[in-house]
Amino acid sequence: MFQKPGRNRHSLWFVAFRQIARNKLALTSLVVIVIYVIIGLGVQLGFVAKDYNTKHKAPMELLSGDVKMMFLEYAHPSVQFWFGTDIFGRDVFQKTLYGVRTALMIGVITSLIAIPIGLVLGAVAGYFGGIVDELVVWFYSALASIPPLLLILTLSLIFGRGLKGVYLAIGLTSWVTLCRLVRGEVIKLKTVEYVQAAKAVGAGHARIIFLHIIPNVFHLVIINFTLRFCYAIKAEVILSYLGIGVELGQPSWGNMIQSARQELQRGVWWQFGAATLAMFFIVLAFNLFGDALRDALDPRLKSRQ
Amino acid sequence: MLRYIIRRLLYSITLVVGVMMILFILYHVMGGSEMAILRMTGKHATQEQIDSLKAQYGFDKSRGRQLLELFRQCITFDFGRSLTTRQKITSMIAQGAIPSLSLMAPAFFITVILAIIVSLFCAYKRNSLFDRILVVLAVAGMSVSIMAYIILGQYLLAYKWKLFPISGYEPGLQALRYIILPALIYVSVAIGSELRLYRTFMLNEVNQDYVRTARAKGCGTSRLLFKHVLKNAMIPIITQVVITIPFLIMGSLLLENFFSIPGLGNMSIEALGNWDYPVLKAVTYLGSLMFIGGNLLSDILYSLVDPRIRLE
Numbered sequence: 001m002f003q004k005p006g007r008n009r010h011s012l013w014f015v016a017f018r019q020i021a022r023n024k025l026a027l028t029s030l031v032v033i034v035i036y037v038i039i040g041l042g043v044q045l046g047f048v049a050k051d052y053n054t055k056h057k058a059p060m061e062l063l064s065g066d067v068k069m070m071f072l073e074y075a076h077p078s079v080q081f082w083f084g085t086d087i088f089g090r091d092v093f094q095k096t097l098y099g100v101r102t103a104l105m106i107g108v109i110t111s112l113i114a115i116p117i118g119l120v121l122g123a124v125a126g127y128f129g130g131i132v133d134e135l136v137v138w139f140y141s142a143l144a145s146i147p148p149l150l151l152i153l154t155l156s157l158i159f160g161r162g163l164k165g166v167y168l169a170i171g172l173t174s175w176v177t178l179c180r181l182v183r184g185e186v187i188k189l190k191t192v193e194y195v196q197a198a199k200a201v202g203a204g205h206a207r208i209i210f211l212h213i214i215p216n217v218f219h220l221v222i223i224n225f226t227l228r229f230c231y232a233i234k235a236e237v238i239l240s241y242l243g244i245g246v247e248l249g250q251p252s253w254g255n256m257i258q259s260a261r262q263e264l265q266r267g268v269w270w271q272f273g274a275a276t277l278a279m280f281f282i283v284l285a286f287n288l289f290g291d292a293l294r295d296a297l298d299p300r301l302k303s304r305q
Numbered sequence: 306m307l308r309y310i311i312r313r314l315l316y317s318i319t320l321v322v323g324v325m326m327i328l329f330i331l332y333h334v335m336g337g338s339e340m341a342i343l344r345m346t347g348k349h350a351t352q353e354q355i356d357s358l359k360a361q362y363g364f365d366k367s368r369g370r371q372l373l374e375l376f377r378q379c380i381t382f383d384f385g386r387s388l389t390t391r392q393k394i395t396s397m398i399a400q401g402a403i404p405s406l407s408l409m410a411p412a413f414f415i416t417v418i419l420a421i422i423v424s425l426f427c428a429y430k431r432n433s434l435f436d437r438i439l440v441v442l443a444v445a446g447m448s449v450s451i452m453a454y455i456i457l458g459q460y461l462l463a464y465k466w467k468l469f470p471i472s473g474y475e476p477g478l479q480a481l482r483y484i485i486l487p488a489l490i491y492v493s494v495a496i497g498s499e500l501r502l503y504r505t506f507m508l509n510e511v512n513q514d515y516v517r518t519a520r521a522k523g524c525g526t527s528r529l530l531f532k533h534v535l536k537n538a539m540i541p542i543i544t545q546v547v548i549t550i551p552f553l554i555m556g557s558l559l560l561e562n563f564f565s566i567p568g569l570g571n572m573s574i575e576a577l578g579n580w581d582y583p584v585l586k587a588v589t590y591l592g593s594l595m596f597i598g599g600n601l602l603s604d605i606l607y608s609l610v611d612p613r614i615r616l617e
Contacts, residue, residue, distance in 0.1 A: 025441075142323025145600075147592040149558055153577055154585060158337050230448065237450045238559065242574065257452045264460045276453040284448035291444070 016296035026292030032285035036100050043101040052094040052251055056085060074268050084270035095251040096274040102252040106166060106236050107229035113171025115221055118178030123209050126186025140176045156244050166245050170235050178224045185217045219297040226290035230283045253279045309608055317601045324593040325379050332582055333371050338364060341582045384587035389579045394587045402554055405568030407480055409553040412488035417546060420499040428507035429530050446497035455563050458490045472565040487560045506538045547603040551595030
């Protein structure tokens, strides 16, 4: 644990940044994440996947005789449609790109719900201790005892089908891990000199918690934010598969995988493949980058190496 | 020792009460149960019909009475009858537990054994190419959706190559035929995260003082790993296993649903589809109860092994 003299002038963030900059796997993951974020922003602003909902018509020569092929259904991957088309003749490639936006939105909005809950409850419990601490620990232990999938499924059913239900169901159930970590860290932090000093000069509880303690557990938030994307994206797929996730009109990887179950038997593999691959790369990138962040930012792990 | 056990037991009971409160909020305050009533009556029901159904299921009573009723159900395990099948919920759960367990227990056992062996090997050759490739593979395996494993596994192995029946279940020894494929899929889904976790446990031990001492006394690497490191790493691994056992009885919701195995997981999914809230409530409660029980058991086992814990 003893640091060499002179190393102290580098902050935790600087050392972490340097460590990640040297890690090729982490950098590659970051590049993948940035590409996905750009795609997601593009979809949001209307540059990318503009006609994801266009139902392409079948060419005239195919329409001879029976008129069942109104739409270009299940076209194979080609130059025009990179990942083929779905049952309504929609471009699977564009649907996949649109799914990037859906997935990122789920990650961000569930974080906006879960992280404040976990952070504030954890900090308050760790800081005040006593009965407050016991109540918070009791509450999250009870919540964590409930089988997670059943809890999410019940909640999203109560909130109703649609993105709002997905956000709330995942957000309201996934703050326990962060809360636990923050609480543990705050218990250690509150005896540290600078907190004692702030107390001695008369700083109030709220000021100590929000200005002195929370900034010093913020690395836990960053790690949690990265890793929870994996969880949120995977949860969306399960919810959508069970028919209580994203609405059918809105492309999401979960909806695409749901339609794939019947399609595979007809030899239509592209929708399944596109959604699975798109999901695989982003979840893998978030997993690897989150791990690298944790190695870089968590001092306890550092001393172990 | 007895004092410690009693204290843990009392704490677990407060947790069970907490679970009951959360269930109450979900089904009685946020409107989970009323949704079921609306579903049963359909769109064109008159107010009288709705009221009579509400009275039948006790939603016309005050919140306090409803909470007491929920406590009574949870304590006596009398959850009434299912809204769709009209069967007694307790007997439905008893029937569902066997198929769930016969799928999940062997699958989980294989996963744990495999993960222990491979993670020991990783710790033995840590930071070698082999170790790194395995860690990346484990993370890659974790990054694939469970739906992809299930759909692809069922399509390729059962539908296309006809190695296994596509879905279904028969009680007794015949069950084996139907269980191999879902069990295989479970192992491939679960092995990544277990392997990574166990590897961290092993590496935590590798840097301990007793390992250095053993080495200084001339202990060989393989003996060191299998006798010293494995024994100590088994403590967190066993905790992990004990905590997972309740989930084995609960079964895997998605696997059972896909392969039509009539276990508790499939039952929950069907109850969700029909919004059969008494079944959902009972299964959720039972799952939580087993989780809390598993934790209590592992705490007590821990304190038997390690006397320092009792003093905390």
